[in-house]
Amino acid sequence: MEAIILQILNGLDKGSAYALIALGLTLIFGTLGVVNFAHGALFMMGAFVAVTLKRVLSISFDTIDETRIDFLGNPMVVSTPYVEVWFGPSVGGTIIDWAVPLAVIVAIPIMALIGIIMERGLIRHFYKRPHADQILVTFGLAIVLQEIIKAFYGANPIPTPSPEAFIGSYDFGVLLGFDPFSIMYPYWRLVYFGFAAVIIGAVFAFLRFTTFGMVVRAGMEDREMVGLLGIDIDRRFVIMFAIAAVVAGLAGVMYAPILSPNYHMGMDFLVLSFVVVVVGGMGSLPGAVAAGFLLGVLQSFASMSEIIELVPGINQVVIYLVAVIVLLIRPRGLLGRKGVMED
Amino acid sequence: MSKGNFTRRSMLMASATTGAALAMPTIFSSAVWADGHTGFTNAPGDSSVTLGFNVPQTGAYADEGADELRAFRLAVAHLNGEGDGGMLNTFSSTVLDGTGIMGRRVEYVTGDTQTASDAARSSARSMIERDGAIMISGGSSSGVAVAVQSLCQDAGVIFMAGLTHANDTTGKDMRANGFRHFFNTEMTGRALAPILEGLYGTDRKVYHLTADYNWGWSQERSIRAYTEGLGWETINSVLTPVGAGDFSSYLTPVANSGADVLILNHYGGDMVNSLTQAVQFGLRDMQANGKNFEIVVPLFSRLMARGAGSAIANIHGSTNWHWSLQDAGSQAFVRSFGTEYGFPPSQAAHTCYVQTLLYADAVTRGGSFNPCAVVEALEGFEFDGMGNGPTLYRADDHQCFKDVLVVRGKENPENEYDLLEIVEVTPRADVTYPVDHPDFAEGQLGTCNPGA
Numbered sequence: 155m156e157a158i159i160l161q162i163l164n165g166l167d168k169g170s171a172y173a174l175i176a177l178g179l180t181l182i183f184g185t186l187g188v189v190n191f192a193h194g195a196l197f198m199m200g201a202f203v204a205v206t207l208k209r210v211l212s213i214s215f216d217t218i219d220e221t222r223i224d225f226l227g228n229p230m231v232v233s234t235p236y237v238e239v240w241f242g243p244s245v246g247g248t249i250i251d252w253a254v255p256l257a258v259i260v261a262i263p264i265m266a267l268i269g270i271i272m273e274r275g276l277i278r279h280f281y282k283r284p285h286a287d288q289i290l291v292t293f294g295l296a297i298v299l300q301e302i303i304k305a306f307y308g309a310n311p312i313p314t315p316s317p318e319a320f321i322g323s324y325d326f327g328v329l330l331g332f333d334p335f336s337i338m339y340p341y342w343r344l345v346y347f348g349f350a351a352v353i354i355g356a357v358f359a360f361l362r363f364t365t366f367g368m369v370v371r372a373g374m375e376d377r378e379m380v381g382l383l384g385i386d387i388d389r390r391f392v393i394m395f396a397i398a399a400v401v402a403g404l405a406g407v408m409y410a411p412i413l414s415p416n417y418h419m420g421m422d423f424l425v426l427s428f429v430v431v432v433v434g435g436m437g438s439l440p441g442a443v444a445a446g447f448l449l450g451v452l453q454s455f456a457s458m459s460e461i462i463e464l465v466p467g468i469n470q471v472v473i474y475l476v477a478v479i480v481l482l483i484r485p486r487g488l489l490g491r492k493g494v495m496e497d
Numbered sequence: 498m499s500k501g502n503f504t505r506r507s508m509l510m511a512s513a514t515t516g517a518a519l520a521m522p523t524i525f526s527s528a529v530w531a532d533g534h535t536g537f538t539n540a541p542g543d544s545s546v547t548l549g550f551n552v553p554q555t556g557a558y559a560d561e562g563a564d565e566l567r568a569f570r571l572a573v574a575h576l577n578g579e580g581d582g583g584m585l586n587t588f589s590s591t592v593l594d595g596t597g598i599m600g601r602r603v604e605y606v607t608g609d610t611q612t613a614s615d616a617a618r619s620s621a622r623s624m625i626e627r628d629g630a631i632m633i634s635g636g637s638s639s640g641v642a643v644a645v646q647s648l649c650q651d652a653g654v655i656f657m658a659g660l661t662h663a664n665d666t667t668g669k670d671m672r673a674n675g676f677r678h679f680f681n682t683e684m685t686g687r688a689l690a691p692i693l694e695g696l697y698g699t700d701r702k703v704y705h706l707t708a709d710y711n712w713g714w715s716q717e718r719s720i721r722a723y724t725e726g727l728g729w730e731t732i733n734s735v736l737t738p739v740g741a742g743d744f745s746s747y748l749t750p751v752a753n754s755g756a757d758v759l760i761l762n763h764y765g766g767d768m769v770n771s772l773t774q775a776v777q778f779g780l781r782d783m784q785a786n787g788k789n790f791e792i793v794v795p796l797f798s799r800l801m802a803r804g805a806g807s808a809i810a811n812i813h814g815s816t817n818w819h820w821s822l823q824d825a826g827s828q829a830f831v832r833s834f835g836t837e838y839g840f841p842p843s844q845a846a847h848t849c850y851v852q853t854l855l856y857a858d859a860v861t862r863g864g865s866f867n868p869c870a871v872v873e874a875l876e877g878f879e880f881d882g883m884g885n886g887p888t889l890y891r892a893d894d895h896q897c898f899k900d901v902l903v904v905r906g907k908e909n910p911e912n913e914y915d916l917l918e919i920v921e922v923t924p925r926a927d928v929t930y931p932v933d934h935p936d937f938a939e940g941q942l943g944t945c946n947p948g949a
Binding site for chain 2 (some may be wrong): 226341412454
């Protein structure tokens with residue numbers, strides 16, 4: 155029983171990341187009709203906003219400590235962050251410690267700007283081109299972004315821990331009446347799940363309860379008709395692209411303490427997120443979220459050693475297997491609109 | 498006028514005999530390779546010789562590749578008489594004098610292995626066929642090492658392996674033209690087991706997470722044999738896909754498995770992620786079977802330890818070399834490297850630097866660039882002053898036998914390089930295994946191939 159609860163928790167946590175990325179992918183596909191293979195790169199860039207902010211907050215000045223020596227036997231150079239000088243060691247240290255949550259605020263304008271530049275600078279030229287062209291150009295863009303990040307930050311993962319307050323695990327075993335230590339789950343992963351729920355809720359509320367959202371939803375249904383009503387739907391769709399970029403970026407920022415950021419992390423999530431979108435139904439926002447969590451949980455269960463012993467290799471193919479089954483039985487996806495991608 | 502019997506024929510005979518007599522000492526010292534520098538692949542001209550450095554410049558191990566390349570550049574500079582000479586000043590063999598290799602200036606070309614066997618073979622082939630490289634070195638993966646070693650054997654050039662830790666490189670897949678300075682998983686098992694016994698006793702239950710590829714299998718097989726030899730019971734062993742990223746699904750069952758030790762047979766990004774996440778899931782804080790839960794990482798690397806951050810504290814593992822060693826060779830190398838680049842070298846850099854000097858030394862001692870002369874000079878070669886104590890290149894399998902370091906992640910590192918501390922220097926005798934060890938006996942060196 156403990157194992158099942160743990161795998162459900164794992165699945166929800168993994169599914170949160172899938173759902174957030176898939177949500178952005180679906181928004182872009184639903185509004186602009188573009189299959190954006192650079193979306194994983196936006197997730198990765200979000201994680202590197204956290205890395206960058208931590209580095210910026212840690213910018214230091216050097217002093218020589220004559221009492222200590224470095225690896226070459228020279229007097230040790232000691233670095234002291236400016237924030238610790240300006241705000242005192244305690245407050246300054248706390249600011250650096252909270253770099254990841256602070257990066258959420260910083261990432262919103264940065265990711266929106268990146269999204270707008272990406273859309274205006276490149277992707278809009280491919281609206282009327284076939285999906286194959288869109289995939290090629292966005293995939294190329296993803297590789298370019300990856301290489302830029304690698305050139306600046308190197309290829310190895312960069313540890314970006316959560317604030318000290320969230321280090322450690324919560325013992326669900328004691329809470330649920332099982333043995334102590336039987337269901338341990340890291341605080342930060344619980345925070346991530348909560349954060350994802352808030353972001354998903356906010357996007358849905360924005361689309362459901364604002365005039366802007368209503369116009370966007372109308373545009374997703376019938377772009378031409380909304381245009382004929384004199385509404386500049388293109389401008390709104392650009393904003394939606396920026397919002398999708400922000401959602402992916404925020405997902406990446408908060409994921410940095412879970413998976414030490416590296417330049418390739420976006421690509422690892424992208425493929426799975428596309429499967430999530432297809433299973434959920436192209437263009438369906440609830441479908442993307444539901445499929446994200448569903449596939450996250452399924453993948454977690456398939457990674458249990460008991461399951462792998464029964465069906466070797468199932469952990470690596472389960473998501474694709476589910477995608478094949480769903481597409482065979484229901485080509486439009488679980489919650490896809492009739493007629494979308496059914497050909 | 499008397500007509501002497503000094504004919505053209507007799508003059509030629511006399512010349513040949515004199516020439517042969519003059520050449521006698523060289524023939525006997527350099528065996529059959531004294532015929533000069535022809536008859537083998539990429540025989541160099543009189544002015545320069547080209548070496549090929551095949552390292553991961555892209556992909557997950559690009560940082561290690563960059564460090565290997567720095568070390569190669571330094572080795573070339575030292576061979577050409579530039580810089581402070583580094584380990585040339587401490588190497589027990591003294592034939593290298595800073596004038597290149599046998600009077601030829603050392604030049605080099607580089608390739609990108611991408612940590613993929615096909616790409617690595619392709620770049621090695623290009624360096625051999627297009628650039629005329631006479632020796633290939635580098636790499637940060639056993640799969641790549643085995644693939645490139647086989648290519649070099651067929652092409653008739655020497656392969657001086659970089660970072661490769663799987664037994665197969667000098668076991669099942671050994672080749673006459675290939676040489677490994679780096680240690681292997683069998684040596685890790687031999688070095689680590691006594692330390693683990695001292696730390697954690699003989700009554701332990703182990704859960705293995707193992708990277709699902711050649712090196713992971715080799716690492717698990719070795720460490721498992723030695724921990725089971727201590728009396729530790731293997732509870733479970735789970736293969737994880739390479740590059741899994743999120744290991745939570747594999748880690749969560751560990752807590753309820755009855756195990757009290759987790760061995761992570763992971764390297765690179767997988768090690769960084771699995772170790773970090775194991776700590777996040779509270780495994781280090783756990784008690785199981787009345788004991789503290791422990792994590793072991795058999796192959797440690799400082800570059801990877803940096804990625805894992807504070808998660809490495811008090812985690813034990815093994816490593817080939819560490820910059821904090823105090824012997825003269827290590828100090829000389831760290832000084833050269835640190836002065837040139839501003840930070841200490843990694844174990845990958847060290848092994849690549851040493852391999853380059855060893856190749857140059859073997860050519861000089863053998864008196865020829867002919868791969869078969871190099872093989873002969875390296876086989877059974879005993880040396881010192883290169884950072885690992887007295888070392889033997891065993892003739893039977895072309896594996897170096899030397900001391901192995903057992904290290905522990907530092908709890909309070911003073912800086913980003915001060916991550917590991919040496920717990921034990923396991924003597925060479927304790928990590929030397931017999932030639933007919935079951936994990937290695939399957940391999941056959943074959944005969945050297947000079948190519949051409």
